Amino acid sequence: MLKNYPSSSFYDEMVAESSKVRPHYEKFYRILQKLADDELLEKHETAQLSFLRQGITFTVYHEDGGTERTMPFDFIPIIIPAEDWEKIETGIKQRVKALNYFLEDIYNEKKILKDGVVPRDLIENNQYYYEQQAGGLNLPHRNHIYLAGIDLIRDGNGVYRVLEDNLRNPSGLSYVFQNRFVMRKVFPEFFLEHDIRTLEHQFSHLYQALLNHVPANSLSPDNPTAVLLTPGMYNSAYYDHVFLAQQMGIEMVEGQDLLVKNDIVYMKTMRGLQRVDIIYRRIDDDFLDPEEFRDDSALGVPGLMEACRKDNAVVVNGVGNGVADDKAVYAYVPEMIRYYLGEDPLIPNVDTYFLSDKASREDVLSRLEELVVKNVGASGGYDMLIGPQSTPEQIEIFKEKILENPAQYIAQPTIQLSRAPAFQQERFYPCHVDLRVFAVGCDHIHVLPGGLSRVALKEGSLVVNSSQGGGGKDTWVLREGAENNA
Amino acid sequence: MLSRVASNLFWIARNVERAESSARVLKTRLINALETSEAGPLAEGDWEMILDICAVSSEYYDIHPVCEAEKIARYICFDRTNINSIINCMENARNNARSVREVIPEDLWEILNEHHLSMQNENVDTWSMQRIHEYLRDIQKLSFSLQGVIEASMLREEAYNFIKVGKWMERGEKTARVLNVVSEKTKELKLQTETDHYYYWLSALQFLNGYDAYLKRFPPKMEPAQVISFLISYEQFPRSIEYCMEHVRETVMKLESGQVSHYSEELFDAMDRVTQEFMKIKFRKLGMDEIGPFLDKFQNDCNRISSIFARTYYFV
Incomplete structure (x- = not known):
């Protein structure tokens, strides 16, 4: 299968130089070779259909509304040896811990700003900094980050780097489980011979961590009521919400199902009002509470923030987390780690240039064709320029955008998305991948083994976002010592 | 819930x-x-x-x-x-x-x-x-x-019961609607042609999936009055109005664990009233002139039960 597999300067997860399969993929490769071509195709199709039938879809927005789509699934897994995973796990814990300290700090004492480690205006003028609404809240365990999704990539040398932190509403957790589920169903032969870290029991971590966010004034601190607040079925990540609520066994509510009375949050049940303690919201800050954010929000719950301030309810992830996963603040995370933890970052960042700085801007503008430019406020692969793959016209447009509003953009070298083989359209070809690792926190941080491997299925494309045609792969973390059996 | x-x-x-x-x-x-x-x-x-x-x-x-x-x-x-x-x-x-x-x-x-x-x-x-x-x-x-x-x-719990109430309510109303439309129709035609139009009563049975069941129970003769009472109050026929309303009531009872509380009182009252209406007509033959008003009233009662039901459980 790898006969015509092209080599390049990118790091390949499965294939080393001179078309040799890496040791931790050898067993997988051996089993794969035993499968006939038509068998592979059939299995590939069964897997896609299974997602569609179950309605595991996300919504893509366009002018006429939204279309439900499944995320294409690619069956070649990303396999991570135990010792690599251990480094990732420790690095993620370190990073999330520092980010949480940072959030607690800037919404209270602001020491890091006073000490000049992070520029004050970067925070205070940040559109996601909600000091008025979220400042001085008394959060259980001082925790702002219940669920984080940290996106990792690997550079040309195979070194993992953090591409992006997602501390607001990282989506995709359901896919981690569904990818595994479908993979097991369609390719049981692989699992017999591999010793992989299981995904079972992960929901008890998620559930326990959620329940640990008990508000100070809860009437039932030992048995608090938690709900998942969704914007509703038209949201692009609705399936994620359904899955999480189902697996944790908590009620899924919409804004219209909640009501705040005397600063206490209730849900409207068929038997009347029932008090709610913890709200795992999957609604953006802007829409959370029309009394304190956008007043045209029909998704939110009026009075919710005041209930939090009175310690009658807790909203997770914390309000105002966006200020810490902003693409500009991202560049300062290594400094935060040093500042709060006194440690060196275990997983490095990707180099980032600020375009508000005149010298960097001129340097960047002179070589846009080799860089990636991103809007600091955008996500999902929107409003970005990938220099090497853009036409001179597109580059020209971005030049103007940058000059018009330099603080809105950052640039990074186009590196460094490793590749892995994918099987699509009846053949194997290399596609770029990244890895979203999920961390769950409250009094301590737990990292889910593996995560969501996202793959840019369009040949040569570097954009892995599902809204832009990206797909998913199962991610296997091998157990300690498992490799020796390969 | x-x-x-x-x-x-x-x-x-x-x-x-x-x-x-x-x-x-x-x-x-x-x-x-x-x-x-x-x-x-x-x-x-x-x-x-x-x-x-x-x-x-x-x-x-x-x-x-x-x-x-x-x-x-x-x-x-x-x-x-x-x-x-x-x-x-x-x-x-x-x-x-x-x-x-x-x-x-x-x-x-x-x-x-x-x-x-x-x-x-x-x-x-x-x-x-x-x-x-x-x-x-x-x-x-x-x-x-x-x-x-x-x-x-x-599970035979709340979710199941709400589904069942929805089904029985819709069914009961639909049967009433079919009866109403068909009896209107035959009344019109009778004025024009002075004959009974059995054909329509046969259709009514077919519309409601009751034709075979009716034939099993009654001789193959389309007696309008018999068809009407079959569709309204034949307890064994799962689309008869009585069967549907009986099941709505039973299911609401389950939701309420067999008790009438202050908030469900109105709902039970409304259901009781419909049952009383049945009792009144069940043991006597309805004249063709009475059928229209009875069905109109029944449809209104159903709508009322439906809206009280929605209010009782705070539907939005």
Whole structure:
């Protein structure tokens, strides 16, 4: 299968130089070779259909509304040896811990700003900094980050780097489980011979961590009521919400199902009002509470923030987390780690240039064709320029955008998305991948083994976002010592 | 349980039941039309009757100037502007199910979703009448599968009960509606021709899937009064109004663990009143003149129960 597999300067997860399969993929490769071509195709199709039938879809927005789509699934897994995973796990814990300290700090004492480690205006003028609404809240365990999704990539040398932190509403957790589920169903032969870290029991971590966010004034601190607040079925990540609520066994509510009375949050049940303690919201800050954010929000719950301030309810992830996963603040995370933890970052960042700085801007503008430019406020692969793959016209447009509003953009070298083989359209070809690792926190941080491997299925494309045609792969973390059996 | 969730469960059942009965009524009419000569005012009137049962005929006439079999069939099946079209009911049911996915059996969702996906790739405007026939049969089967899933896999708890109340309520109302339309129709014709029109009572039985059952129980003679009492108060017939209302009541009782509380008092009162009405008519033969008013009143009572039910459980 790898006969015509092209080599390049990118790091390949499965294939080393001179078309040799890496040791931790050898067993997988051996089993794969035993499968006939038509068998592979059939299995590939069964897997896609299974997602569609179950309605595991996300919504893509366009002018006429939204279309439900499944995320294409690619069956070649990303396999991570135990010792690599251990480094990732420790690095993620370190990073999330520092980010949480940072959030607690800037919404209270602001020491890091006073000490000049992070520029004050970067925070205070940040559109996601909600000091008025979220400042001085008394959060259980001082925790702002219940669920984080940290996106990792690997550079040309195979070194993992953090591409992006997602501390607001990282989506995709359901896919981690569904990818595994479908993979097991369609390719049981692989699992017999591999010793992989299981995904079972992960929901008890998620559930326990959620329940640990008990508000100070809860009437039932030992048995608090938690709900998942969704914007509703038209949201692009609705399936994620359904899955999480189902697996944790908590009620899924919409804004219209909640009501705040005397600063206490209730849900409207068929038997009347029932008090709610913890709200795992999957609604953006802007829409959370029309009394304190956008007043045209029909998704939110009026009075919710005041209930939090009175310690009658807790909203997770914390309000105002966006200020810490902003693409500009991202560049300062290594400094935060040093500042709060006194440690060196275990997983490095990707180099980032600020375009508000005149010298960097001129340097960047002179070589846009080799860089990636991103809007600091955008996500999902929107409003970005990938220099090497853009036409001179597109580059020209971005030049103007940058000059018009330099603080809105950052640039990074186009590196460094490793590749892995994918099987699509009846053949194997290399596609770029990244890895979203999920961390769950409250009094301590737990990292889910593996995560969501996202793959840019369009040949040569570097954009892995599902809204832009990206797909998913199962991610296997091998157990300690498992490799020796390969 | 959240009120919104309860309301969506209730409406899944109503929407599916509505789609199924429209499919059956339309299919019956299409078959009967083949057997009778298909022309003249009589046939046109028969088609109008179908519109009155499955939709609102004035809304149809807003778009189409004449009663025409194929136009009516398409209007009832696929017209997006007809809020009760089968395609709209199925779409609504899927949306109801989608917003409560975490409380319903996976199979229930998958069946509705599969139907949705299969319809997405179809251009129904190009469908022949033959294809529409198949579609109507598919809708009925779909409803049977969904009921099967509900019966086979749902815990007998609140969610199940809300689904059942939705189903019985929709059924009871539909039976009343069919009876009302058919008795209106025969009254009109009687004035014109001075004969009883058994044919319509036979259709009524077919519309409500009761023809075979009726024949088993009664001699093969279409006595209008007998058909009427069969459809209204034959307790063993699962689409008779009495059977449906009895089951609504029973299910509400289960929801309330057998107790009438202050907040459910109004609901029980309303149901009691309907039962009393039954008792009044059950043991005597209704004259043809009494049937219309009785059915009108019954339909109003049903609507009232439906809205009190919604209020009792805080549906939005």
